[in-house]
Amino acid sequence: MRPIVGIISNSYLINDEYPAHANGSMNTDAVARVADAIPLAFPACPQSSRIDELLEVFDGFLFTGGRPNVHPEEYGHDATDAHGVFDRARDLVALPLIRAAVERGQPVLGICRGFQEVAVAFGSTLHPEIRDLPGRDNHRMPPDGTLEEKFALRHDVTFTAGGPFAQLMGAEVVRTNTLHGQGIDVAGTRVMIDGRAPDGTAEAIWIDGAPGFALAVQWHPEWNAERDPVSQRLFRAFGAACRDWREGRMVQTAPLAQAG
Numbered sequence: 001m002r003p004i005v006g007i008i009s010n011s012y013l014i015n016d017e018y019p020a021h022a023n024g025s026m027n028t029d030a031v032a033r034v035a036d037a038i039p040l041a042f043p044a045c046p047q048s049s050r051i052d053e054l055l056e057v058f059d060g061f062l063f064t065g066g067r068p069n070v071h072p073e074e075y076g077h078d079a080t081d082a083h084g085v086f087d088r089a090r091d092l093v094a095l096p097l098i099r100a101a102v103e104r105g106q107p108v109l110g111i112c113r114g115f116q117e118v119a120v121a122f123g124s125t126l127h128p129e130i131r132d133l134p135g136r137d138n139h140r141m142p143p144d145g146t147l148e149e150k151f152a153l154r155h156d157v158t159f160t161a162g163g164p165f166a167q168l169m170g171a172e173v174v175r176t177n178t179l180h181g182q183g184i185d186v187a188g189t190r191v192m193i194d195g196r197a198p199d200g201t202a203e204a205i206w207i208d209g210a211p212g213f214a215l216a217v218q219w220h221p222e223w224n225a226e227r228d229p230v231s232q233r234l235f236r237a238f239g240a241a242c243r244d245w246r247e248g249r250m251v252q253t254a255p256l257a258q259a260g
């Protein structure tokens with residue numbers, strides 16, 4: 001059986017009234033077709049999703065993009081208008097789940113908001129609007145246009161020579177899309193910035209001391225994942241890590257099963 005990847009959902013109101021947990025099919029497609037894993041979404045709601053049970057059910061976790069920003073209380077800042085809207089329920093599931101999974105060596109891949117969650121979970125602060133910083137570009141999603149225009153490749157990302165991302169990608173420079181307003185301000189001590197946009201914005205991180213796959217990217221590799229070579233490499237590596245986790249867990253549990 002393929003490994004099972006838990007995909008965190010976002011909260012929406014369908015037709016402005018019907019509450020739903022959902023995520024883009026780009027995420028489930030990338031997990032199923034590129035990572036070669038079973039995609040299963042779970043609600044970002046602490047009353048419904050228990051961290052200990054999620055860790056048992058899934059072989060790895062995808063922390064997806066999402067418009068609401070991580071609440072600045074999570075990194076010791078006061079909330080201001082510049083911080084925009086929040087999703088405290090997602091914060092309350094994502095941050096402890098990331099910490100627990102990473103420390104166990106259970107694979108974690110963060111995308112956009114998920115990248116910011118991984119960064120905050122390991123002690124980083126975020127800037128609410130990076131385009132306001134001197135020398136920085138506007139990384140926000142174009143307000144108009146087709147999905148193809150919004151997710152078009154817009155800038156290079158340069159990885160550390162010989163670092164995990166350069167090795168994974170087989171290249172030190174790749175081209176990515178970009179659809180975010182926030183960004184890492186001060187990185188936590190274990191948050192290794194391994195890739196940057198031309199304006200210096202952190203784009204790729206890994207967690208120092210993590211026993212397993214613990215990578216996150218500020219761009220959206222789920223877009224065009226079946227054809228984009230950068231997305232393919234990232235999701236295939238994530239899927240392989242989830243398979244390893246599943247097989248390791250099965251090896252560990254087999255003697256118990258036989259004894260029973």
Ligand SMILES: N[C@@H](CCC(=O)NCCCC(=O)O)C(=O)O
Nearest residue numbers: 065066067068112113180181182
């Ligand atoms: N809120 C953060 C993260 C942005 C992000 O994840 N954008 C993708 C949104 C896709 C969606 O609506 O699901 C920021 O702006 O920095």
